[in-house]
Amino acid sequence: xxxxxxxxxxxxxxxxxxxxxxxxxxxxxxxxxxxxxxxxxxxxxxxxxxxxxxxxxxxxxxxxxxxxxxxxxxxxxxxxxxxxxxxxxxxxxxxxxxxxxxxxxxxxxxxxxxxxxxxxxxxxxxxxxxxxxxxxxxxxxxxxxxxxxxxxxxxxxxxxxxxxxxxxxxxxxxxxxxxxxxxxxxxxxxxxxxxxxxxxxxxxxxxxxxxxxxxxxxxxxxxxxxxxxxxxxxxxxxxxxxxxxxxxxxxxxxxxxxxxxxxxxxxxxxxxxxxxxxxxxxxxxxxxxxxxxxxx
Amino acid sequence: xxxxxxxxxxxxxxxxxxxxxxxxxxxxxxxxxxxxxxxxxxxxxxxxxxxxxxxxxxxxxxxxxxxxxxxxxxxxxxxxxxxxxxxxxxxxxxxxxxxxxxxxxxxxxxxxxxxxxxxxxxxxxxxxxxxxxxxxxxxxxxxxxxxxxxxxxxxxxxxxxxxxxxxxxxxxxxxxxxxxxxxxxxxxxxxxxxxxxxxxxxxxxxxxxxxxxxxxxxxxxxxxxxxxxxxxxxxxxxxxxxxxxxxxxxxxxxxxxxxxxxxxxxxxxxxxxxxxxxxxxxxxxxxxxxxxxxxxxxxxxxxxxxxxxxxxxx
Numbered sequence: 001x002x003x004x005x006x007x008x009x010x011x012x013x014x015x016x017x018x019x020x021x022x023x024x025x026x027x028x029x030x031x032x033x034x035x036x037x038x039x040x041x042x043x044x045x046x047x048x049x050x051x052x053x054x055x056x057x058x059x060x061x062x063x064x065x066x067x068x069x070x071x072x073x074x075x076x077x078x079x080x081x082x083x084x085x086x087x088x089x090x091x092x093x094x095x096x097x098x099x100x101x102x103x104x105x106x107x108x109x110x111x112x113x114x115x116x117x118x119x120x121x122x123x124x125x126x127x128x129x130x131x132x133x134x135x136x137x138x139x140x141x142x143x144x145x146x147x148x149x150x151x152x153x154x155x156x157x158x159x160x161x162x163x164x165x166x167x168x169x170x171x172x173x174x175x176x177x178x179x180x181x182x183x184x185x186x187x188x189x190x191x192x193x194x195x196x197x198x199x200x201x202x203x204x205x206x207x208x209x210x211x212x213x214x215x216x217x218x219x220x221x222x223x224x225x226x227x228x229x230x231x232x233x234x235x236x237x238x239x240x241x242x243x244x245x246x247x248x249x250x251x252x253x254x255x256x257x258x259x260x261x262x263x264x265x266x267x268x269x270x271x272x273x274x275x276x277x278x279x280x281x282x283x284x285x286x287x288x289x290x291x292x293x294x295x296x
Numbered sequence: 297x298x299x300x301x302x303x304x305x306x307x308x309x310x311x312x313x314x315x316x317x318x319x320x321x322x323x324x325x326x327x328x329x330x331x332x333x334x335x336x337x338x339x340x341x342x343x344x345x346x347x348x349x350x351x352x353x354x355x356x357x358x359x360x361x362x363x364x365x366x367x368x369x370x371x372x373x374x375x376x377x378x379x380x381x382x383x384x385x386x387x388x389x390x391x392x393x394x395x396x397x398x399x400x401x402x403x404x405x406x407x408x409x410x411x412x413x414x415x416x417x418x419x420x421x422x423x424x425x426x427x428x429x430x431x432x433x434x435x436x437x438x439x440x441x442x443x444x445x446x447x448x449x450x451x452x453x454x455x456x457x458x459x460x461x462x463x464x465x466x467x468x469x470x471x472x473x474x475x476x477x478x479x480x481x482x483x484x485x486x487x488x489x490x491x492x493x494x495x496x497x498x499x500x501x502x503x504x505x506x507x508x509x510x511x512x513x514x515x516x517x518x519x520x521x522x523x524x525x526x527x528x529x530x531x532x533x534x535x536x537x538x539x540x541x542x543x544x545x546x547x548x549x550x551x552x553x554x555x556x557x558x559x560x561x562x563x564x565x566x567x568x569x570x571x572x573x574x575x576x577x578x579x580x581x582x583x584x585x586x587x588x589x590x591x592x593x594x595x596x597x598x599x600x601x602x603x604x605x606x607x608x609x610x
Contacts, residue, residue, distance in 0.1 A: 014512045015414075022411040026427055028480065032442065033430075035452065051455065098335030101327040108320045113332065120339060122591055125346025126583030127563075128570040132359075133346050149342040152335050182326045211435035214545050218571060229437050236441030237549050263445055267438050274433045282426055285488060 040064070040264035044257035062258075063265030073269070075224065076231035080210055081273075083146055083227055087209040091151040092201045096194075098152070099160035100186055117154050134219060145219035146227070150208070156201050163197040164190065199284040207274060232270050236263055353581035366577075373581035382565065390561040390586075393471055394542040398535050400475050404483040406528065409490030410516060425491070428484025440549035443477050465554035474550060474559075489531070490524055497523045529601055536597040538590070562586045 038052045046058040067073050101107045102114065125133075130149065139145045167190065175185040191198070213229035220226055234240045241259050321328060348363075353373055355366040377383055408428065415421040434442075447453050447463035454460050463469045497520060505515045544563040551559045562582060570579030 011512050018411050018414060018512075021407070022415070022424065025408065025411075025483075026424060029427055029431055029484075032446070032480075036442065048450070094334045094338065097331045101331045104327075107324075107327060108317050113336070116336070117339060120343040122594065123347065123587060124343060125349050126580060126587060127566050128576050128580045128583065129346040129349025129352065130342070131571065132349055132352075132576065133342075137341075148338060152338045152342075157335070182324070183330065186331075207433055211433075211437075212545070213435075213437055214548075229435055232441070233437045233549070236437055236444065260445065263441060267441055270438060271434060278430065278433060279426075282429070285429065 036264055036267055040261070040268045042261070042264075044254070044261045047261075048257055060261075063261040064269070066258075067262060067265045067269055072231045073228075073266075076226060076228035079226060080228040083143065083216075084206050084209040086143070087147050087151065088202050088205045090147060091153065091156075091205045092198065094152055095156045095160055095201060096191070096198065097186075099157050099164055100182075100190070102157065103161045103164035117152075117157060121154050131218060140219050141222050141225065143225065146209070146212075146215045149215065153205070156204065160194075160197055160201065163194060167193060196284050199281060203277070203281040203284070206277070210274065228270055232266050235266050350580060350584055352577045353584045355577050357577035357580075359576075369577075373578045374585065376578060377582050377585065382560075385557075386560060386562050386565050389558055390542065390563075393474065393547070393558075393561055394538075396471055397475050397478060397542065401479050401482070401486075402532065402535060404479055405486035406490055406524065408483055408487040409494055409524075410520060412487065412491055413494045413520070414512075425484075428487065430484070431481045432485035434481060436543075436545045436549055439477055439481055440546065443473055443550060447473060464550075464552050467555045467557035467559070470550070470555045470558045474547065478546075486531075489527055493524055493527050494520060533594075533597055533601055536593065538594075 035052065038054075039047060040063055041059045041061065042052055043058045043060045043062075046053065102110060102117075104110070124130075134140055134145055134149070139148070171189055171193075172185060175189055180188070211229065213227070213233055216225075216227050216230050217233075220230075239259075241262060351363055352366065354368060354370055355363075356369050356372075357363075357366045361367075412421055412424060412428075415424060431439075444464055445451055447461075447469075449460045449462045453463075461469075463473060501519050502515055505519055510518065542561065542563070544567065547559060547561055548564055548567070551564060563586070566579050566583045566586070569575045569582065573579075
């Protein structure tokens, strides 16, 4: 009796500590997010004197108005959207196609091609050789420089291949008996049953392209081609606020306060597209991740 | 046995590999040309051609003379890097940043998965998961911007502590901020793989252990951790093997002129020497050194884990 009681107490301590830890972790994520949202609508003068407040009287949409009035923001949005959609289409398309022969045990040369693909996960030419190659191919300052080099992600190829392998082979045998060609089988039978993995790959690639800045930074000098991440990098990281954004501010101190407001609004605005996609794709997260762990 | 083999290969229907491949290729050309070729072309052009470009690490490369016309200088670029005053600092910074990052970031996702797995209410668990996955979708630039805002001298952290430390210019804070923000952003997402594995552990097993009088800690030790072990091993090899390929993007976004003492790592040096200074051959040599070390680490870690894990590596 005594022993049992002791067990219960220890369990209770573990339970309480565990739940507390979890709650702390959740709060650590939620609080900064709410803080940013609040700061993006906070009157700069109030924020620097009394801090954030939930009082609607101290709120302002000035930050959003100025960021949205800036032509750079819109151009960045448009470029990022075009790059992310094209990149997703190219990347996922190429990956889904290549994963099909690689998933078939009877495919001759499968092991050889597998080595070719997997080697690139461990060894690469590095920054300068890649840059010089892009230069020689005349791809610098073209959208292809950000669309093509990363289009084939070997990890995604493995994910798709594992997913195909989890599809019962009877499907293909039946299709073969009906005399359907490989292409027909692929598009009419295989792809329709692979929605979860396709959704996950699309999400990965869209997010990867939307969030990346390095390739654009080194390959796209032309301001007209710059994606959103480079536009906001100037504001958030390099602290270069476009003079038009802070115009009409007479005092330097006010300019500095406004600059922070603009930073908070920029953070919110640039994250909106992903937040919109998030609930739509969230149901596929686990399925997609688990597909990769199916032993090949 | 041997005579049988020879006679078999002489049989007219038995052709050698290339002939068989030819027949197979003609019959299944679609698999190669339509399905595989696009991916193969991308890989060869954008991954393998740059590998040949590594040759400039051994040259006094000049763009005018090209890959084959530039003067061959052997290992000079490597010697120059090893004897430079920056070598020790860069190598240490790289190893420390990723080493500490590995140690600190590896376990939170496992703990998080165990905690989430114990949330009995299904709806509550789903909501908690949606919250912890969310930061993963924030971009590197936004994350760096958040860190810069939160830890600025007039930012909320200083306001809370009643201090005015300029964390971003303080070299001693760089690693903490880098690793801390990394855990904040990725621990949730990294926990998915463990959560999914735990979801596969039958609840009856845990229930049975509970009825047998096992405490929660005993259940975790005897049921949940053994189920997670193979995944933990794979994840560890993957992260340990990537120690030298720590992401350039985030370090570069969090780097300031004043915190370079700790934030300057080999990848940022490669970038600076190559694209900013135009020292192509030297930059390539430093990058190649980094890749080779990474490869050695990967093989070594895989071997060690194999030994510890009774022959099961990656």
